Amino acid sequence: MVAANANNSLTLLDIAKRTDPNGEVPIIAELLSQKNEILTDMPWKEGNLPTGHRNTLRTGLPQAYWKVANAGTAASKSTTAQIDEACGILEAWCVIDYDIAMLNGNAQKYRLSEADAFVESLSQQLAGAVFYSNTAVNSEQILGLSPRYGAISGAINGQNILNANGGGATNSSLWLIGWGENTVYGIYPRGTMGGLQHWDFGDRPLQTNVTFGAGMIHAYVDLWHWYCGIAVKDWRYVVRCANVSIPDLTAGSGTQNAQQLIKLMSRMRSRIPSWGGIRPAYYMNRTLQSMLMIQALDKSQNALSVTEGLNQFGTPQSELKFLGIPIRTVDQLLNTESAIS
Numbered sequence: 001m002v003a004a005n006a007n008n009s010l011t012l013l014d015i016a017k018r019t020d021p022n023g024e025v026p027i028i029a030e031l032l033s034q035k036n037e038i039l040t041d042m043p044w045k046e047g048n049l050p051t052g053h054r055n056t057l058r059t060g061l062p063q064a065y066w067k068v069a070n071a072g073t074a075a076s077k078s079t080t081a082q083i084d085e086a087c088g089i090l091e092a093w094c095v096i097d098y099d100i101a102m103l104n105g106n107a108q109k110y111r112l113s114e115a116d117a118f119v120e121s122l123s124q125q126l127a128g129a130v131f132y133s134n135t136a137v138n139s140e141q142i143l144g145l146s147p148r149y150g151a152i153s154g155a156i157n158g159q160n161i162l163n164a165n166g167g168g169a170t171n172s173s174l175w176l177i178g179w180g181e182n183t184v185y186g187i188y189p190r191g192t193m194g195g196l197q198h199w200d201f202g203d204r205p206l207q208t209n210v211t212f213g214a215g216m217i218h219a220y221v222d223l224w225h226w227y228c229g230i231a232v233k234d235w236r237y238v239v240r241c242a243n244v245s246i247p248d249l250t251a252g253s254g255t256q257n258a259q260q261l262i263k264l265m266s267r268m269r270s271r272i273p274s275w276g277g278i279r280p281a282y283y284m285n286r287t288l289q290s291m292l293m294i295q296a297l298d299k300s301q302n303a304l305s306v307t308e309g310l311n312q313f314g315t316p317q318s319e320l321k322f323l324g325i326p327i328r329t330v331d332q333l334l335n336t337e338s339a340i341s
Contacts, residue, residue: 034331036127044186052086087229088142098218128332149240166245178237178278188227199223239268258295285333
């Protein structure tokens with residue numbers, strides 16, 4: 001019996017690859033899993049629009065005057081502007097032929113194994129979108145941080161974009177974000193639920209597509225659904241260090257090395273206007289973080305620190321910090337960014 005779609009549904013070949021010699025569903029080595037810690041740091045709030053969230057920003061202060069005796073002073077007022085932030089919808093369907101799921105005698109365990117892969121896929125997609133999605137290119141997606149902080153020269157937020165002087169298309173970026181209710185946060189539309197939602201439709205008749213001829217099959221069906229977006233209420237609380245040349249950094253020559261990276265991070269830190277009421281963290285990929293980890297082993301410097309301990313699950317972990325600010329890993333941050341100016 002075939003699955004509903006040869007390319008997007010599980011087949012007998014898939015089940016054969018996932019069944020051990022005893023006919024059980026094995027624990028799969030998740031070689032495609034990533035570490036995208038930005039999703040665990042990002043605070044979320046319900047938007048005030050059916051499609052997202054509208055922020056009201058202060059754009060000008062009222063005028064104050066030096067008073068002269070026996071003379072009046074003019075009234076004044078502040079000015080504001082409104083910015084709408086749109087949400088997108090991430091969605092994924094899983095269809096497993098009933099006969100395939102039952103071959104190993106443990107359909108629910110098999111479905112749970114497949115669910116892990118769907119959750120990982122959705123998480124990777126959102127982490128990448130937070131940085132790279134561009135509604136000007138794909139209107140159904142969200143507006144990520146890179147398009148917002150994509151030009152140094154002439155941009156209003158250009159002062160929060162540091163240039164590491166890399167060229168070409170072999171660069172990466174590191175980010176400093178001050179998460180907070182009045183700064184930067186994740187959003188979901190008004191009246192909806194936040195977070196990744198899952199619907200288990202159980203086993204049911206399903207109409208197949210025309211790939212193998214129209215017909216009905218008996219299948220397990222699951223749906224994953226995520227209303228998501230990002231709101232930057234105060235652009236001063238996002239700092240990007242762009243144009244970090246990966247070849248130069250790994251070779252320790254040219255425009256960048258690990259010590260230069262530390263200096264850039266210090267400059268990024270000075271761009272944050274206030275540390276009250278925010279949860280700051282640096283975000284970078286493993287290439288950049290590994291260079292800083294090596295630098296942290298140099299006892300002659302104390303800006304970087306490594307803390308060893310156990311996480312909430314009792315698993316050993318180490319946390320790298322720069323002047324007390326956590327450094328997080330985001331595997332979705334690329335080493336193939338084009339230089340910006």
